Amino acid sequence: MASADLRQELGCSICLNIYTDPVMLRCGHNFCRVCIDRVLDTQEGSGGYSCPECREEFQDRPALHRNITLRNIVETFRSTQTDQQETEIFCTYCIHFPVPAVKSCLHCEASLCDNHLRVHSKSPEHVLTDPSTSMEKRKCSVHRELLKYYCPADAACICVSCRLVGDHQGHKVEMLDEAAEKKTHKLRNVLQKLTAEREETEKRVQSLQEDMINVQEKSSGLTEEVTNLFRDLRRQLEDLEKRVLSEISRQEAHLSLSLSDMIQQLEIKEEELAMEIDDIEDLCNMTDPLTVLQESDTWDLCDTEHGDNEDRERLDELLHDGRSLDVAGISHTLHTGVSDMIKEVNACYNIQEAADILLDVNTAYNNLQISDDMKTVSRSDKKQNRPETPKRFQDYSQILGSRRFPSGRHYWEVDVSNSEWWAVGMCYPSIDRRGKKSYIGDNRKSWGLYRYYRSCTVMHDSYKIRLPYNISSNRVRVYLDYEAGQLSFYDMCDPIRHLYTFTTSFTEPLHAALWLGDGGSIKISGGN
Structure with a gap:
């Protein structure tokens, strides 16, 4: 009722609707601006104006003053009425004003x-x-009676007539409250399961969001680290370039000076020889024997030949010692500088080459043959008759590498060009050596990448994941980051393609592990 009373107070006496842009006359009465303007227009030319409410007269057309307070009240009331109309049910019999029903x-x-x-x-x-x-x-759509029962057989709400004479005659029925309570109980169970599932989903979402944040933070940190590394490498390369070019320029200047000096000496020698040749030719052209014999005492041909040999030997020695750049020395400077930078990169990322990986024959299945260099393994139908040891695999054609990896970052590669059915991976030394659980990847102590005739799969703890693509090159790289708990596999195509990464917490040293499923061979190699 209070709502109806308020609405009546907020109604314009001209249009009988709630105020729109309310304005006030000097007498204090309020109207819609459009409504009062229309009334004043009709009064124009009649000799005066008057208020439609109290009939107070005005000689001149009254000014209209906006009633801001009333306008705010009206707007608040309108918003309240909108909310009520959307959410409340009103009394059917209150036809003048909307009154909420109870x-x-x-x-x-x-x-x-x-x-x-x-x-x-x-x-x-x-x-x-x-x-x-x-x-x-x-109400029942057939009998127009109130629905009082629920028929579980037909999952329908029915009236009394439906139960007695209708389609549901003879059916076991329940009271609506009882049936609703049962359904509510079931719904609560479903709700409980859905709530638990939603909570689990929220946890997974939160975990993935945290993983995404970690990836972004790690990416940002690694980007900054690599940027700084390349900035430092560029500086070192520029310094090395300046040092090598300076050495080339220095050698060029030194050699040019020596060669210029030798050229100058030879040119002087050439002029002297030309003068001597001219004198001798003049003497040879003389016809007076006496003059020829008297002049010949000024040349000693033996001394000239001896001097020429000494000069030639000295010049040849100078030319031999310094007529070419020291390319070997320059190459050594370049190689040393670049090698130092590579060592710096390896030290920065703690990358250790696994060049010393050899196959451990004491772990080899008896149908496996090992090359003399302990790098290549092949499968044969002929048993090798090796002694049975606790380390040897008994049921699967597998072999381990002899090197242990208890820490650090390492990588090694396998040439798989001679086999279509193989597995590469890593495992703990405590892996079983017989039985189903000795298979690489079929236990918690090993991780493997398998190829079965154009299909690639990774496996750990018997859980298999099929990869969407096959190996497109002849080499597979295995990369281990022990402290980070990551074991990754790469296809050494161009460009290198990441295949899969296992993430865990390693608890034992790791060994390289190989499995061969056909008569081919695979070769293990160290990192480059």
């Missing part, structure tokens, strides 16, 4: 406010419920 009568199919509820019939056929707009749904 009950609905299923028999009358009407909603009642407090006032109308007091005078409503109390007879049994008038069934009162919470306010509802769907009272028609509470």
Whole structure:
């Protein structure tokens, strides 16, 4: 009722609707701006103006003052009314103003406010419920009677007539409250399961979000680290370039000076020889024997030949010692500088080459043949008659590497070009050597990458994951980051393709592990 009273107070006396842009006359009455403008327009030319509410007269057209306070009240009321109309059910019998209903009568199919509820019939056929707009749904569509029972056989709500003479005659039925309680119990169980599943999903989402944040943070840190590393490498390369070019320039200047000096000496020698040749030719052209014999005392041909040999030997020695750049020395400087940078990269990322991996013949299955260099393994139908030891695999054609990896970062490669059916991986030394659990990847102590005729699979603890692509090159790289708990596999195609990464916490040293399923061979090699 308070809502109706307030609405009446907020109504414009001209249009009888709630105020729109309310304005106030000098007499204090309020109207919609459009409404009062229209009234004043009709009064224009009549010799005066008057308020439609109190009839107070104005000689001049009155100014309209916006009533901001009233406008705010109206806007608040409108928003409240909108919410009520969306959420409340109003009394069917309050036709002048909307009044919220407190009950609905299923028999009358009407909603009642407090006032109308007091005078409503109390007879049994008038069934009162919470306010509802769907009272028609509470009656049987066939018999137009109230629905009172639930038939589990047909999963339908029925009336008394349906139970006695209708399609549900003879069916076991339940009261609506009882059936609803049973269904509510089932729904609660479902709700409990769904809630638990949602919580588990939320935890997984949160975990994945944390993983994503960790990946982003690690990516950011690694990006900064690599950027700084390459900046330092570029600086070192520039310094090395300057040092090598400076050495080339120095050698060039030194050699050029020596060669210029030798050229100058030879040019002087050439001029001297030319003059001597001219004198000798003049002497040879003389016809007076006496003059020839007298002049010949000024040349000693033996001394000249001896001097020429000494000069030639000295020049040849100079040319031999310094007529070419020291390419070997320059190459050594380049190689040393680049090697130092590579060592710096390896030290920065703790990368250790696994060049010393050899196959351990004491672990080899007896049908496996091992090459003399302990690098290549092949399968044969002929048993090798090796002594049976606790380390030897008894049921699968497998072999381990002899080197232990208790820490650090390492990589090694396998040439698989001569086999179509193989596995590479790593395992703990405590892996079983006989039985099903001795198979690489079929236990918690080993991790393997398998290829079965154009199909690749990774396996750990008997759980297999089929990869979407096959190996496209002839080499597979295995990369171990022990402290990070990561074991990764790569296809050494161009560019290198990541195949899969196992993530765990290693608890024992690791050994390289190989399995061969056909008559081919595979070769293990160290990192480059």
